[in-house]
Amino acid sequence: MTRKIKGVALSLPLLLIIGCGDLDQPKNEKVKGGEVVVNFSAPLMKKTLISKGVIDANRTVFGYKAFKIPYTTTDEEGNEVEASGLFVIPTGMPSYISKVGLSMVSDDHGTIFANDEAPSVIGDNNGAPDGSAIILTSMGGFATLQADYIGFGESNRHYHPFVQKKSLANATIDFIKTVKTFASDNNITLNNQLFITGYSEGGYAAMATLQKIESDGELTVSMATPMAGPYDLNITAFGVFSQPTLSVPSFMADVGYAYAKTYGKEVSSVINEPYASKLPALLDGSLARPDIDKELTKKTTGKDGLFNPIFVKDFFQNPNSWFREAMVENSVHAWSPQTPIKLIHCEGDDVIPFAISQLTEGTMRAMGAKDVSLVPVESKLKLDVNVTHSECGVLAYKVTTEIFSKVREAMIKQAMAQQ
C-alpha cells in the first residue's frame, strides 16, 4: 500500500508535465508574391471616413486592401536593387467590375525622409489605410500602385537618388510590371488602363516614368497627371541658389547629397561642413524632415551657408558645371509626350512654383506634344484662395481622381457596349 501511494504521489507531477506550444503566427490571408498588410472592408472604410469628417453618409466607398510587394529594380548606376512597393485594391466593388477589371493608377509619392513614411512601410506598420490611396482606391475605385523608391522600404540601406529620373522611373516601371504578375497570380482582375500620377517629387517621378515608358514602348499609358513636380531641375536650381535662404533646407541638402553620390563627387565639395559630414546620418531614413531641418542652416551659401560657395559659383558661372549638366540631364520637361498629360498644380504653390508647370506645358507643346494641358487646382475646384504646396496635395489628388474616373467611365461604357 505504501509503495502504491508513494508511486501515485511521485507520478502525479510527471503526469502533469507537458510541453507548452508557441503562439501561432497571425492567421493572415496568404498571397503569392507579397503579403496583405491592410484589409479594411467597405463598411469599415466608410465608417472610418465618416468619423474623420472626410465624407458624408451618402458617398459610395470601397474597401481598401493593400499588399506589400517585393521586387527588383535598377539604380542610377545600373545595379540591381531589392525594392518594395504597396499595391492597393478596392473591395466591395459592383459585380460588373470583376468582368471589366480594375484600372491601375501608378501613384508616385512625394518627398519623404524617414523610412517609416514609405507607402509599404506605413501599410505594414500601421495596418491602416493611408494617404492618397484612400482617395484613389476607396473613393475612386482604382487599383493604386505606390513604389517605395530606391532608398526606402526593402532598399532602405541604399541612399535615395532624390529627383533622379532613371532610378525613379525604373522603380516605378518595374513595380508596375511586378504588380501585373502579382495580380495575375492572385486572381485580381486588372484591365489595360494604366494611369500615372504623383505629387511633388512624385510628380517629377511620374513624368520621368512616362518618358521612359514611351521610350521603352513596353507599356501603354491611358493618361498621366503629374502634379506639382520640379520638372525643369535646372531652372529650379537657379531659382534656389539665387535666394539667400532656403525655406526647407532638407530638400536641397538631399539634392546635393544624392547628386554628389550618384555623380561620384565628394559631398563636402557640394555641401559645407559640418553639414556634409552630418548628412549620411541625417538622410539614413531614421529621421523625418522637421528633425533634419533642425540640424541644417537655412542660409543658402557662403562660408556658413549650406552649399559650398565654390560649388555654387561654378554652377552659376560655368556652363559645363557637372551639377548644371546633371540638372539638365535629369529634367523631364523638354520632350514631346504622345500620351495625354494634364499637369495639375496649385497656383499658390510656395515650394514648386506654378510657373514650372506653365513652362513644362509650353515646352512640350512647342516640341510637338498634342495633348498636354495645365489644370490649376484652384480654378478647377472654384476656390477663392490660392493654396500652398502642402495644402494642395489632397485637392490635387481629388482632381486627378475625377479626371481618371471620366476616362475610365468612357472605357467601361465602351466595354459594356461591346458585350
Added chain:
Amino acid sequence: MKKIITLSIVTSSLALAGAYKVPEQSLNSMALGAAYVANTKGADTAYFNPANMAFMPSSQYMEAGLTWAHLPRNTFRGFQAYSATEVYPADNESEIENLQLPFLHYVSNPIDKLRWGASLTVPGGLTKRWKDGHQKLFAEEFTLKIIELNPVASYKISDNLAIGGGLRLIYSEGVVDSDGGDIKPIKREMKGDTIEFGYNLALSYRPIKDVNLALTYRSNIDLKEDGDANLYLSNVGKQYNTSVTVPLPASLNLSASKKFIDKYTVEVNYERTYWSAYKKLDFKYGSDIQSALVEPFDKAKPKKWKDTNTFRVGISADVTKNITVMGGYSKDESPIDKKYISYELPDADANIYSLGVRVEASDTLSWGIAYLHDEKDKIKIKAGENISGITGTFSNGGADLVALSMQYKF
C-alpha cells in the same frame, strides 16, 4: 518562445477568495474556509504554516488531492460606453468554467530540531471568457495560471515556539485574448509564461495547552509573463514579443486556535493581502505596434487595487475517533474599486461558506471530502463611475468547489 513545462491538468484556473489568489490548497483548508494556519495537522502544514511542522509527531506525512471548481456565469446588465456619443447596450453572460486543481503536500521526519517539507499547489489564477458582445473586446479570454513549488523547513526553538520558512518557486502562464468582432476591427492573442521566485515565513507559538498562535507571511512575486502577441487590425495581424507583469501579492496571516473539551477546535484568522502592488496592467511590446492599436492594446490600464482584509473562522469537531467534521465561514473583501473594475475580473466582496469531513481509514491512511461555496455580492456601477466605460450591474459569479484528498502517514 521558450518551451516551458506546464501542468496540463490545470486546464484553467480560478478567481476565488479575493481577486486571483486562491488560499484553499488542501482538504482541511477548504473545509475550514482557509481558517487553517494556527492549527494545522497534516502534510498541508508544509504549505499553510511550516513552523508547525516542528510540533508534528515524528513521522512522514503526505497528502494528494484534487479540487473540482465550478465557476458559474457572471451576468452583466448594462451599457458599454466608448465615448460620450458611443454608448451601447451590453447585456451579456460570461462562460461557465469547470476546472481541476491538484495539490500535493509532504512533511519529512524531523532531524533533531529541523524538519523539511514541500508543497505543489495552485496558489492563484483566474480565468474569464466572454464569447461575444462588447465584453469580448476586453476579455475574450483572460487566463492566469499559477503553479507553486514550495520547499520549506522548520526549526523548533522550544517546546512551544517554532519558526519556519521556505522558497516559493512559481511557474505561471498567461493568456490574453480580446476580439472586437463587429464592434471594432481589432483583436489580440497573447500567450506568455514565466518562472519567478519568492519566499514565505512562519512563526508558531503555543502559550498554553490547546491554544495555538501563528503568524505567516508570503512574499509578493511579480509575474512577468514573457511571450508573444498577435495583434490584428481588420483581419491583418502581426506578431510582437510581449511581456506583461501582474503581482501575486504578499499576504500576512494572523491566526489563533483553541481546542475545547478535547473535541472541538475553533480557529480565527485574519489575512491582509497587499493587492496595492497591482497598480497597472501594462503590456510591453518588442517594437512599436500599429498606431491604431496603441490606445486599446498598448496604453497602460490603471488598476490601483487596494490592500484587503479577510476574516475567517473555522470549526472542526472530532465526532468519533476516526471522523472529523469541519466547517468555516469567511468574509472576503475585493481589492478592486468600481472605478477600475473590468470584464476580465468583475470581482466583488464575498461570503464564503465551507464544510468537510475527514475519515481515518487506518492508522496511516485517511481520506476526506470538502465543499466550499463562494457567494459574491452584486456590483452596481453608475454612469461615469468606471474608467473603462462600464455602466450597469455585475451579478452571479462566485464559485463552488469540491476537494477530494488522501492523506498518508508513514
